[in-house]
Amino acid sequence: MIEISSLSMSRDDVQILRDVSLSVPSGRLAAIIGPNGAGKSTLLHCMAGLLAPDSGQVRVNGQDIHALREQGRALILSLLTQSQGAVPRLSVRDLVAFGRWPHHRGRPTPTDHTATAEAMARFDLDALAQRSVESLSGGQRQRAFVAMAYAQSTPWMFLDEPLAALDPKYVRDIMDRLRAMTGTDTGKRSIALVLHDLSVAARYADFCIAMKAGRIIAAGPWRDIVTSALLSELYETPLRLAELDGAPVVVGL
Template sequence: MIEINNLSVSRDGARILHDVTLNVPPGRLAAIIGPNGAGKSTLLHCMAGLLPPDCGQVLVNSRNIHALSEARRALILSLLTQAQGTIPRLSVQDLVAFGRWPHHRGRPTATDRAITAKALARFDLDQLATRNVETLSGGQRQRAFVAMAYAQSTPWMFLDEPLAALDPKYVRDIMDRLRDMTGDKTGQRSIALVLHDLSVAARYADFCIAMKAGRIIAAGPWRDIVTSDLLSDLYDTPLRVAQLDGVPVVMGL
């Protein structure tokens, strides 16, 4: 469970989040949606403990995330962010193995190696294990980074726009696996992610956090709260939720 109470956050002196109060239940795939500049990414980074709040607090599994050291935080939550700067020249295997670093801090055990191998297999990276991350395609590279976050084995996973600029095939690759994780009987994960493609969100997410101008507009189970009216209001443009062969899609009108 994530409990966010009266959270306000500023970046570069400008207030981005205004008095956000929100509960996110565990075991869900929670999509944060909203127009550009709504503060989605800021909220995710603050939930991950990387941005200090001006006031308010974030409790993840009843622990104040900003009062914990990085080392402890990395055992509770993992983060996939949009990589900046240079892409590391690491093999896929080495990159995924770094997901275990919070657990072993430099002295990997047999368990760490086993979990790394499991993550590689789960994300279909066995064939690419020795390849340099730098030489992968965008979709493969993103899968490797998600596998690293998965190997971290934290109860919560936060992903900031994991699908940016990916082909439909890779979108499905990643979203199918994320959904499987929230449904896992053993080692179930709770996932919160920023999504831009509303049809992808409608298809995969089972919890919705709708944001606009630094505030939460609505939050709840996707089916109960996401309607054509809500989305049209949220994005200031006519949108319609429809069913296509039993799958929800969101269309601009």
Template sequence: MIRVTNLGLAIDGKTILHDISARIPPQGLTAVIGPNGAGKSSLLYCLSGLTRPTSGQVSIDGADITAARTTDRARMLALLPQVTPALPRLTVADLVAFGRWPHHRGRPNDTDRRIVAQAIRDLDLDDLLDRRLDTLSGGQRQRAFIAMNHAQSTPWMLLDEPLSALDPRYASDIMARLVELSRPGTGRAIVVVMHDLAMAVRHADWVICLKAGRLFRSGPPSETLTGAGLSALFDTPIHVEHLRGRPVVIID
């Protein structure tokens, strides 16, 4: 379980996050939602240990993440940052292999190679093995990066808006794979910062709602992703209806 206690973050004197306390269950998919500028990415980076909070604590499975050694941290959680415009000309195989780096630090063994091969298979990248990242489509590229994080074999995977800039087909494909990767029994929990409420409503097992740098609400979708809750979160009328048994978000 990730436990956030009284977390605060200020950058250059500007408060980004304010007194956030929440917990994230150690299985399934947790969605972090909220209006633009609410501090979603900042929270994710605090969880990942890459950003040191100004106050408060983040503990992952009982260990203080800011105190963890770099390598231990990289074995505990994998982070998928937003897509950067500059991509190295690495092949997909090269990239996914880097996911094992925290484990072997430069000396891969057979286990590492096996896990890399498995990760490539799990994300259906076999046909793209020798392709370079800069020649892939947006959806394929995102799959390759997720495969790298998958190969990192961490109990936690944190993703910062993995669906942005993807068309609906790729977005739902990526989302389905994330659900697959965080299925009960895989020993992995996934935290995703996302904008797409329809995706959150359909796939999230737990939801953290941020508004203006504070925790607005957190809990299972049945408590958080309601019409009233979302309307108040986004300051705009939102309804959640059921269509053929599935929840659907309607924005007025």
């Protein structure tokens, strides 16, 4: 479980997070939604320990995330940011294997090799194993980076806008894989991710964190709290939560 208490943060005299408190149960796919400038990415990075808040506390599975050293955090959560940086001449297999670094610190064991192979297979990357990451399409590249985060074998995965600039095929591919790996059974993961596509969030998320102007407007199981009225208020434009061929969609009015 993630427990956030009275989290506030400002940068350059601009208040980004305002007294944020919420709990996110384990085993969920939690979507953080809200308009631009709501503080979504900042909240995710504070949850991951990448940013230090001005006040408040974040506990992930009972651990005060800001009291842990980097390696300790890396055994509890993996974070995939919006910008992954350049990876010249790095093969897909080497990139995915890099997710094991917090475990072996440069001395990989058979367990690390097995975890890398499992991540490669789960994200259907075996045929691309020797390709350089820079040679991949956008969707293939993003799948490789998500596989690297998965290979880290952490209870929690945090993903900041993992679907940015992807076409519908790759959006569905990645979200299907993420949805399949969440749960409370052994080997399953808990996932929190920032999403802008509300129809994707409605289809895949089972927990929602709705943010606006640095505050939590609503948080809880998606089906219990997300309505057309909430979305319209959140984005300040008429929106409707509807259903198409049995799948939820969000449409503008």
